[in-house]
Amino acid sequence: MPADFDDRIAEIVRAEHGRVVATLIRRFGDIDLAEDAAADALVTALERWPADGIPPNPGAWLTTTAGNKAIDRIRREGKRDAKHQEALMIADPEHNEGGPHQPTGPISDDRLRLVFTCCHPALALENRVALTLRLLGGLTVAEIAHAFLVPETTMAQRITRAKQKIKNANIPYRVPSAEDLPSRLAGVLAVLYLVFNEGYLTSGAAGTRVDLCEEAVRLTRQVASLVDEPEVLGLLALMLLTEARHPARVDAAGALVTLDKQDRTRWDAALIDEGHRLVRRCLALNRPGPYQLQAAINAVHTDALDASMTDWRQIVQLYDQLLRVQPNPIVELNRAVAVAEVDGPAVALSVVERLDLAGYHAWHVTRAxxxxxxxxxxxxxxxxxxxxxxxENEAERAHLVSRRDSLR
Amino acid sequence: MTHYLLSVIHDWDALDFDSPETQQSFADTEAFNKDLQGSGHWLFAGGLLHPDSSTVVDGTKAEPIISDGPYVETKEQLGGFWVIEAADLDEALAIAGRASGACRHPVEVRPFQGVVD
Structure with a gap:
């Protein structure tokens, strides 16, 4: 069978993984069973699709097939507790077989529930990240382990422990109450941004890593399609506008190219366009937050065809606004970089010297x-x-060495 | 439904029982307990006496060995606890948040095994 057909199947399965698993977790209340059944459905798809063709609604096909596989497993393993029996009564495979695959229904709610479960504050942050990539992103344990440069057994343990805690502590599988929603959504966005940054600021060699940036964007798009909240759009815009500059960020020798020296024709115009549209939508909604403001700052940068055309005054103003909602020394440091362009390096240096950031490499870079x-x-x-x-980052190290050595 | 242990762990020696703040925290905890009984989440609760009053018994050998407690020698010791019933962790955490506010100490939330229905 042609390789691109395999790729298409793999792509569909990855894209639908979160949906399938989320639906099964709601139905059977068991994450492990949901994952096993999803894997069974994948095997069946790989057997049947090359001959039968990809079904018109592959997501619904996978969900139905995985549901039947789950029921098979329950029967085979003799798991007959109340919850499972109930699930069997709701959807017996006998009534499904041969019939058309039902549209997947309000599945988006299931995925949203799962996001909040995976990103629950009662789980350790690293476990939230791993679980989100595993269950919603459909990444394998090996892929996640490679991405975070930890041994596969460590990552497997992390995921197992997190799933056990969900079960034992009875972490709910639902969208939080209106009262908890803003803080819990902020937690979800923090996990997604962490995944993105891990991909973007990757330390060490990049060869074997799955593209965490792409994964973070995909998951953020999912969340944006599920909740109506401008900060989600802000985060998505921030990721897109950061990602857009990626092609110009490292030179042929692998050294970092700073924003002012990047070849702006190499920026991804489509991503910038989408990012700018999202920022305008956020402005119209007029409920600013930290991600939206950071996206707006990136929109000002990507608006300039040449570094010299950057509207630094507007950037300083946006940083002032950001400091009001998110007062922290790193934001002040970034603001100082913009201040240097407006008020000169001496004023900026006096701001930088006041910050207690001696353990943060970017503080030393800015000072330098x-x-x-x-x-x-x-x-x-x-x-x-x-x-x-x-x-730690090799591209950045190469850049800093060349900067230092170019001093007289 | 899951049963959770809500434990209050604090530095006993830093506690001034006679201070108005501590007295107020006792009153607030009592009011919180009444609420909890009314809402149906209450299973059991109690405040403990000073860890100096505890005794350790080791009955794993032929003859039980009795020694002066506490079992773990740390500054921070269990001060009191609640056993509650909640629909899920989110409900338990909301209750624990109120418990912590009333007693003025952080509260650890831990599920019991085997009582999930």
Whole structure:
């Protein structure tokens, strides 16, 4: 069978994984059973689709097939507790076989429930990330382990422990109450942004990693289609506008290219376009939040055809707004970079010196660049060295070495 | 329904029983307990005496060995607990949040095994 047909099946199965598993968890109240049945359905799809063709509604086909597989498993393993029996009564495969596959119904609610379960604050943050990628993203344990550079057994344990806690502590499978929703949604977005950043700021070699950025964007799109909340759109826009600059971010030698020196013709125009549209939609909704403001800052950057055309005043204003909703020294550091363009490096340096961020490499980088512009080369050199002692990313290291060595 | 243990672990020596704040926390906890009984979540609760008053019995050998407690020598010791029944962890966490506010200490929420229906 042709390879692109295999790829198409793999793509469909990945895209539908969250939907299938979420529906099964609601029906059977058992994450492990849902995952096993989804895997069974995949095997059946790989056997039948090459001969029969891909069904018109593959998601519904997979959900129905996986549901039947789950019932087979319950019967085979003699799991006959009340919940399972109830599920059997609701949907007996006898009534399904041969009949048309039912449309999947209000499945989007199931996926939303699952997002909130996977990102529950009672789970350790790293476990939330792993579980979200596994259950909603449909990534294999091996893929997630590679992505986070941990041994596969460690990742398997992490996921098993998280699933056990969900079961034992009875972490609910539902959308939180209106009162808890804003804080819980913020937790979900934090997990998605962490996945994105892990992909974007990846430390070490990138060769074997699945594309976490792509995965984060896909999951954020899913959440955006399920909840009507401008911060979700803001996060999506922020990811798209960051991702858009990716092609220009590293040079042929693998060194980082800073924003001011990037070849802007290499930016992804389609992603920028979508990102800008989302930012405008957020502005119209007029309920600003941290992700929307960061997206707006990125929109100003990506609006400039040339670095010299950047509207730095507007960026400073957006950072001021961001500081009001999210006061923290890293935002102040980023604001200082914009201040340097508006008020000059001396003013910016005095802001930077006040921040207690000596353990953060970007603080040293910013200091180094400002000292350099003030022609305080010896101090700049020391600051580059301090940054190099802390930096993990290879592309960034190469960039910093070349900056330091270009000093007189 | 799941049963959860809500435990209050704190530094006993940092606690001033006679201070108005501590007295107020006792009054608030009592009011919270009445609420909990009324809402049907209450199974059992109690405040403990100082860990100095505890005794450890080790009956794993032929003769039980009795020694002065507490079992774990740390500054932070169990001060009191609730056993509640809740629909799920979210409900238990909401109750624990109110419990913590009333008693002025963080509360650890831990499910019991075997009582999920």
């Amino acid at each position: 660049e400002l000292l350099r512009r003030l022609e305080r080369d010896a101090e700049a050199r020391d600051a580059y060295d301090a940054a190099l002692a802390l930096v």
